[in-house]
Amino acid sequence: xxxxxNHAFFKALLFLSAxxxxxAVHTEDMRLMGGLGKKLKITKWVMLMGCISIAGIPLWSGFxxxxxxxxxxxETGAENPLFYLLYIMGTLTAFMTAFYMFRLWFMTFTGEPRxxxxxxxxxESPKVMWVPLAILxxxxxxxxxxxxxxxxxxxxxxxxxxxxxxxxxDVIIHTFQEPLTYVSIAVAVLGIGLAYLMxxxxxxxxxxxxxxxxxxxxxxxxxxxxxxxxxxxxxGLKVVYGxxxxxxxxxxxxxxxxxNGIATVTVKLGNVxxxxxxxxxxxxAALVVAGVSIIVILxxxxxxxx
Numbered sequence: 001x002x003x004x005x006n007h008a009f010f011k012a013l014l015f016l017s018a019x020x021x022x023x024a025v026h027t028e029d030m031r032l033m034g035g036l037g038k039k040l041k042i043t044k045w046v047m048l049m050g051c052i053s054i055a056g057i058p059l060w061s062g063f064x065x066x067x068x069x070x071x072x073x074x075e076t077g078a079e080n081p082l083f084y085l086l087y088i089m090g091t092l093t094a095f096m097t098a099f100y101m102f103r104l105w106f107m108t109f110t111g112e113p114r115x116x117x118x119x120x121x122x123x124e125s126p127k128v129m130w131v132p133l134a135i136l137x138x139x140x141x142x143x144x145x146x147x148x149x150x151x152x153x154x155x156x157x158x159x160x161x162x163x164x165x166x167x168x169x170d171v172i173i174h175t176f177q178e179p180l181t182y183v184s185i186a187v188a189v190l191g192i193g194l195a196y197l198m199x200x201x202x203x204x205x206x207x208x209x210x211x212x213x214x215x216x217x218x219x220x221x222x223x224x225x226x227x228x229x230x231x232x233x234x235x236g237l238k239v240v241y242g243x244x245x246x247x248x249x250x251x252x253x254x255x256x257x258x259x260n261g262i263a264t265v266t267v268k269l270g271n272v273x274x275x276x277x278x279x280x281x282x283x284x285a286a287l288v289v290a291g292v293s294i295i296v297i298l299x300x301x302x303x304x305x306x
Contacts, residue, residue, distance in 0.1 A: 003065035006143050010053035010062055013136035014101075017047035020125040020133065021108060025118040030107045032118055037109035039122040042130045044109045046137035051105050053140040055098035055188045058176075061144030066094065067175065067184045074180055091187055098191025106199035148172065 020043045021036065022028055037044040053060040056067060070090050077084035113119035124130065148171055175181055198204045210219040224230065276287075 002147055003062075003069060005147060006053070006061040006065045006140075009136055009143050010050045010060075010140035013046065013050040013133060013140050014054065016129075016133055016136065017043055017050060020129055021047075023125060023129070024122040025115075026121070027115075027118055030104065032115035033108045033113075034111045034115075035109075035113040035119060036122055039119070040109070040124050042124055043133065046130070046133040047109075048105060049137040049140050051101040054101055055192060056094055056184055057188055057192075058185065059145060060141055061139070061147075063184075064144035064148060064175065067181055070094070070184055071178060071180050091183065094184060095187040095191045098188040099195050102192045102195035103199050106195055110200055145172075 021033070021040065024040055024043070025033060025036065027033070049060070053062040056063045070087060073083050073090060074087040077087060125133075194204070198206050210216045
């Protein structure tokens with residue numbers, strides 16, 4: 001729950017910051033961005049706070065809760081070795097998270113513009129957009145510490161303390177006494193450093209990862225999102241759209257046809273009947289006499305049978 005609270009702040013910040021960037025350049029493709037930090041100065045810094053927090057750098061909020069999750073997972077491995085594998089997977093995920101978040105930040109805000117049309121029309125978001133981002137940025141920085149001082153230490157209190165004895169300072173000190181804490185910090189720094197070398201300094205060419213046919217196939221597979229995007233498009237176009245056309249035809253031709261047919265018959269029948277409504281008393285009297293006469297004749301002819 002502690003991590004979910006912190007996660008809510010920095011993930012909302014990152015999503016809304018991405019929206020602010022898209023609003024500024026009218027594209028979602030980071031390959032067409034670059035150098036936007038000169039135009040989006042507020043968005044640049046608030047998004048950096050979110051990137052640092054999700055990467056798990058001290059003393060940002062994501063560090064405290066993510067580090068404790070990894071620590072507890074490792075400790076549980078003493079009872080169930082499967083948790084050691086989960087710890088390794090979590091640590092690798094932390095590395096990849098730090099790498100791709102700072103890949104995003106470096107590609108978007110640093111370097112030279114890669115699309116001058118998008119760059120020339122870029123502008124900072126209005127106050128109604130960047131003020132919520134600034135608030136979330138502050139929370140992304142301090143919510144971990146604030147959460148601990150407000151009582152979350154009762155959830156993550158180390159086993160060396162009794163719950164009623166542990167203080168927030170105890171939890172913080174103990175966190176930095178654990179060797180696993182520095183493993184978590186190290187993988188985050190390595191992820192950020194790799195992103196820096198590849199997308200800021202350009203001392204490592206990203207194309208090296210697709211230099212062979214085998215790597216290119218893996219890259220193409222990942223770029224195609226394992227084919228799910230194409231599959232969604234095919235299902236949407238061939239299946240969903242096809243069914244929608246059939247339903248549309250049934251709605252317009254069958255359902256609307258029945259309803260409109262009943263309405264047409266009713267209107268035409270009403271037009272026929274309204275002709276008998278002349279408004280003249282003589283006509284109504286004649287109809288009454290004619291009706292009574294018909295009844296009398298029928299009684300005379302069939303009275304015996306009835």
